[in-house]
Amino acid sequence: MATALSMVESESPRELRSRSSAILCEALGGTGKTGWAQCLYLEGSGRWLGSDDDETRLACDDFRHPYAHAIRSGKPLILGIAEARSRLDHEGFQAQVSALPGDWQLAVHPLRAVDGKHEWLGVLALGASPAALEWLRRDSDFKAFEALLCRLWARLARHRGERQREEQLRASLTKLSDGTRRQALSDRLAADLLGDSPAMQTLRSQVVRAAETGLAVLLQGETGTGKDCVARAIHRFSTRCDGPFMAINCAAIPETLLESELFGHVRGAFSGADQAREGLIGQADGGTLFLDEIGDMPLALQAKLLRVLESGRYRPLGANEELRADLRLVAATHQPLRERIRDQRFRADLYYRLGQFPLTLPPLRERREDIAELAEAFVTDFCAREGRKEVGITPAALRQLRERDYPGNVRELKNLVDYACAMTRPGVDIDLAALPGQAESPASDPSVDGESRVTGPVSDLRQALRDFEAELIRQRLLYFDGNRALAAESLGLPKRTLAHKCRLLELDAK
Numbered sequence: 001m002a003t004a005l006s007m008v009e010s011e012s013p014r015e016l017r018s019r020s021s022a023i024l025c026e027a028l029g030g031t032g033k034t035g036w037a038q039c040l041y042l043e044g045s046g047r048w049l050g051s052d053d054d055e056t057r058l059a060c061d062d063f064r065h066p067y068a069h070a071i072r073s074g075k076p077l078i079l080g081i082a083e084a085r086s087r088l089d090h091e092g093f094q095a096q097v098s099a100l101p102g103d104w105q106l107a108v109h110p111l112r113a114v115d116g117k118h119e120w121l122g123v124l125a126l127g128a129s130p131a132a133l134e135w136l137r138r139d140s141d142f143k144a145f146e147a148l149l150c151r152l153w154a155r156l157a158r159h160r161g162e163r164q165r166e167e168q169l170r171a172s173l174t175k176l177s178d179g180t181r182r183q184a185l186s187d188r189l190a191a192d193l194l195g196d197s198p199a200m201q202t203l204r205s206q207v208v209r210a211a212e213t214g215l216a217v218l219l220q221g222e223t224g225t226g227k228d229c230v231a232r233a234i235h236r237f238s239t240r241c242d243g244p245f246m247a248i249n250c251a252a253i254p255e256t257l258l259e260s261e262l263f264g265h266v267r268g269a270f271s272g273a274d275q276a277r278e279g280l281i282g283q284a285d286g287g288t289l290f291l292d293e294i295g296d297m298p299l300a301l302q303a304k305l306l307r308v309l310e311s312g313r314y315r316p317l318g319a320n321e322e323l324r325a326d327l328r329l330v331a332a333t334h335q336p337l338r339e340r341i342r343d344q345r346f347r348a349d350l351y352y353r354l355g356q357f358p359l360t361l362p363p364l365r366e367r368r369e370d371i372a373e374l375a376e377a378f379v380t381d382f383c384a385r386e387g388r389k390e391v392g393i394t395p396a397a398l399r400q401l402r403e404r405d406y407p408g409n410v411r412e413l414k415n416l417v418d419y420a421c422a423m424t425r426p427g428v429d430i431d432l433a434a435l436p437g438q439a440e441s442p443a444s445d446p447s448v449d450g451e452s453r454v455t456g457p458v459s460d461l462r463q464a465l466r467d468f469e470a471e472l473i474r475q476r477l478l479y480f481d482g483n484r485a486l487a488a489e490s491l492g493l494p495k496r497t498l499a500h501k502c503r504l505l506e507l508d509a510k
């Protein structure tokens, strides 16, 4: 009963084999010195037998060991150890029996399931004196033991097989659902980060991956490629989405103010600090801190930022105590940070810490196929913003947009489309003439006639250009109701240059 219980309590075929071998060794003579027993298992493919104790593999069609004979005949066999040593020269088998006394015998019992399936399980190898083996074979308990072993083994093996299959299924389901979930997130992201080019698809799936982790993300890309959009998306798709998203442009804030903006200060920390103020690091606790233009951060602050990233601790200006903040950092730059490191203007250790998950945003020139989708979306946005009926873009204008260069990337394209929308009569499709720099094209809007035509025969090119320039600026000023800032922006000119031209051309704002 104790033997049966010990076998029944086995939780795996391997454990059952080990317990059974120990029980048999003991039955054959106590400590194992007078008996040897081993259960070999038939590997899943049915091609070889293996031992739990070592790496031994014994092929079932290799008759240089006795197990192949027992499996082949389906019957137990018995042979003297001395004979086995001289006749059966399989290396693995010889290693098994080399330590057994020559006057012992080896009994091999093929084992198969005793249920309807009769699957082969393995073999039971017993070494002992002929008398001990004879006694064992005659013992009715041994038959019961063998039957129990086969029954339990088959059940455990099947159960295990099912469990493994279940685990595999679960794993593949998880994988599948992970994949499906990520795809769904990527698709959702496509509503904000437009573009169907392979580069944008890759970027969106990287954003989803980055959002899943808590790693610091470094966004690198030219101006206007969408770094700000990506930083916000990473926050929105992360587990921190309910926490704050704090953003700061390190280039836009004077060096002296940047530290207190980031770290905060206590009352009286510096002259004018009549109130304590929490910095952005503290405010971003539980959320995301987005540091734009990180390449412009002064070296002294870089060291302090590194400390925040390494330890989660920071000290507000003038404070004695350190505070803790749990935040994810997303940093962005259009600068080649490696060059800044070479120039010793950026810390290499911070660069590597920031770039735990580096992401590079492709410039628009490398994904021209996205221009049409972007332009159409920007027209739709404009119409919605201005409460206008939705319009399209003519094929000629679209072709022109695709062929242009955009050093300012998507931002430049967006501004251009906004301008073209503004220059087009409501309800009319955006045509070539509405795009800046389209002097020779027919105008879709009478208001831009003056911009797009050089009238009369030209006998003096300089004068014609001056007239054209004056007319163009006059029209723009009219269009923007005399607002020089808007007119200058729409012409890609600094405000001061436009003012200068107005003076030269004797144009007034009104």
Ligand SMILES: Nc1ncnc2c1ncn2[C@@H]1O[C@H](COP(=O)(O)OP(=O)(O)OP(=O)(O)O)[C@@H](O)[C@H]1O
Residues within 6 Å of the ligand: 192, 193, 194, 195, 221, 222, 223, 224, 225, 226, 227, 228, 229, 230, 292, 334, 374, 410, 411, 414
């Ligand atoms: N893939 C995109 N789909 C839709 N809009 C985009 C995309 N990429 C950028 N934009 C738009 O272009 C403009 C500029 O984007 P953003 O500010 O994110 O660029 P940036 O790389 O952060 O620029 P900078 O380096 O100058 O700060 C924004 O209006 C943004 O909404």
